[in-house]
Amino acid sequence: METAATAELRSEQPLGKAIVAFARRQGHNIIEPATFSYTPGRGISTDTGDATILVGNQGWMADNEIDISAASPQTNEAGTEIFVARGGRLLGSLIVADTTEAKRAVDALHRTGIRTVLLTGDAKRVATAVCSNLGIKEIEAELLPENKLTRIQALVQKQRVVAMVGDGVNDAPALAEANVGVAMGSGTDVAQESADVVLLGNDLERFVETLAVARRTRDIIWQNFAGTIGVDTLGILLAALGFLNPLLAAGIHVVSELVFILNSARLLPSPEKTIEATPDVPALMKA
Numbered sequence: 562m563e564t565a566a567t568a569e570l571r572s573e574q575p576l577g578k579a580i581v582a583f584a585r586r587q588g589h590n591i592i593e594p595a596t597f598s599y600t601p602g603r604g605i606s607t608d609t610g611d612a613t614i615l616v617g618n619q620g621w622m623a624d625n626e627i628d629i630s631a632a633s634p635q636t637n638e639a640g641t642e643i644f645v646a647r648g649g650r651l652l653g654s655l656i657v658a659d660t661t662e663a664k665r666a667v668d669a670l671h672r673t674g675i676r677t678v679l680l681t682g683d684a685k686r687v688a689t690a691v692c693s694n695l696g697i698k699e700i701e702a703e704l705l706p707e708n709k710l711t712r713i714q715a716l717v718q719k720q721r722v723v724a725m726v727g728d729g730v731n732d733a734p735a736l737a738e739a740n741v742g743v744a745m746g747s748g749t750d751v752a753q754e755s756a757d758v759v760l761l762g763n764d765l766e767r768f769v770e771t772l773a774v775a776r777r778t779r780d781i782i783w784q785n786f787a788g789t790i791g792v793d794t795l796g797i798l799l800a801a802l803g804f805l806n807p808l809l810a811a812g813i814h815v816v817s818e819l820v821f822i823l824n825s826a827r828l829l830p831s832p833e834k835t836i837e838a839t840p841d842v843p844a845l846m847k848a
Contacts, residue, residue, distance in 0.1 A: 563589040564652055565645045568607045568616040571597040573749040575728050575763065576641060576657050577605070577616075600624075601731050602682050602705035604643075612648040619644065619684055620703070627651055642687050666765035667695045673772070680709045682731060709735040726768055728752055743768055778828060785821045792817040 566584035569577035570591055584591055594607035594614070603624060604617015615625055619642075622629050627646045643655045670677055678699040681688050688702035701712060713735045716723045725732070725739035728748030733755040736742030744756035747763035760767045796813060799805040 562587065562655075563591065564614055564647050565616050565643070565655060566591045567594055567609060568605050568614040568645070570594060571607075572599065572605060573751075574599075574730065575745070575747055575749075576643065578747070579657055580643070580655065599730070615646040616643060618642070618682060622646060622651070629654075641681075641683050662764050662766050664695050666769050667697060669766070669769045670772075671696065680704055680712060680735070706731045706734055710738055713738045724772075726765070727756075728763070743771075774828070781825060781828060784824060788817065788821060788824075 562580075562584050566581045566589060569580045570593065572578065572581075581591065592609055595610050596606075596608040598606045600606070600617075600621065602620075604615060604621030606625075607614045607616075615621065615627060619629060622644050625646070627644070627649065629644055629651050631651060641657045643657060645652045645654065667677060676699070677697050678701065679688060679692050679695075679697050680701050681691075682704055683691075683702055685700075685702040688700050692698070692700050701708075704712070709732065713723060713725055717738065717740065722741075723739045724741040724743055725735050726743045726745070727733075727736050728745040730749050730751050732744075733749075733751045736744060736752060736755040741758065742756035743758045743760060744752040745763050745765075746753075746759055746761045753759045758771065760771065792813060796805060796810065799809070
């Protein structure tokens with residue numbers, strides 16, 4: 562754990578921050594690395610002066626000719642597997658898993674009819690375990706940043722409405738390409754700059770709440786728009802028939818505006834939040 566935390570100390574990736582925070586809670590001694598380099602979609606390489614530390618996925622270990630055959634297979638773990646090597650020798654692997662709010666968020670999205678797809682750089686085995694826990698049916702694993710970008714582009718070209726949720730440097734190109742890029746508040750600065758929306762914190766349920774507010778706002782806008790057209794049409798008909806006088810016109814105007822304001826006031830926060838399914842269903846791409 563100390564070795565992994567030392568390598569991740571300068572990392573902006575949420576997984577790296579989680580490793581460093583856990584190591585500090587455990588009281589481990591974290592050393593400031595002399596050098597730091599990050600390869601998107603692969604992993605980190607650092608130098609502590611006496612040895613080179615590598616932290617990353619299976620592909621990163623293979624790129625650096627690190628034998629991982631001795632690692633214990635994490636077949637029952639649903640999370641991101643991170644391998645740690647020092648001085649050309651594998652030390653072991655870590656599993657970083659999401660908490661239960663991810664499951665609740667995915668369930669809420671499915672209830673609205675939204676299609677969810679997991680795009681990840683993790684191994685197929687790990688991605689399958691994660692999706693099994695979350696209830697996601699579509700999986701694309703072992704993807705590099707350019708692979709995620711290509712997948713988003715393909716969906717956009719098919720005229721699908723795509724929302725991409727990500728938090729790392731690897732997600733930045735895809736976030737910029739999606740119809741709506743959503744970055745987690747605890748993610749990297751690059752991801753936040755590339756996204757259209759930045760959520761506070763690292764809770765995926767905030768995305769569900771944001772989607773619910775957006776849909777409700779859209780519905781109320783259309784209601785007010787239709788109401789305005791109706792009131793104007795009524796005024797024209799009354800004027801054409803000779804029934805509209807200044808007093809009646811002023812009354813209709815004031816009452817209609819008050820109704821529209823009260824209708825908009827329904828957007829104010831309330832204790833209960835519900836999500837209504839609508840025919841316009843976007844595709845959610847979660848990385």
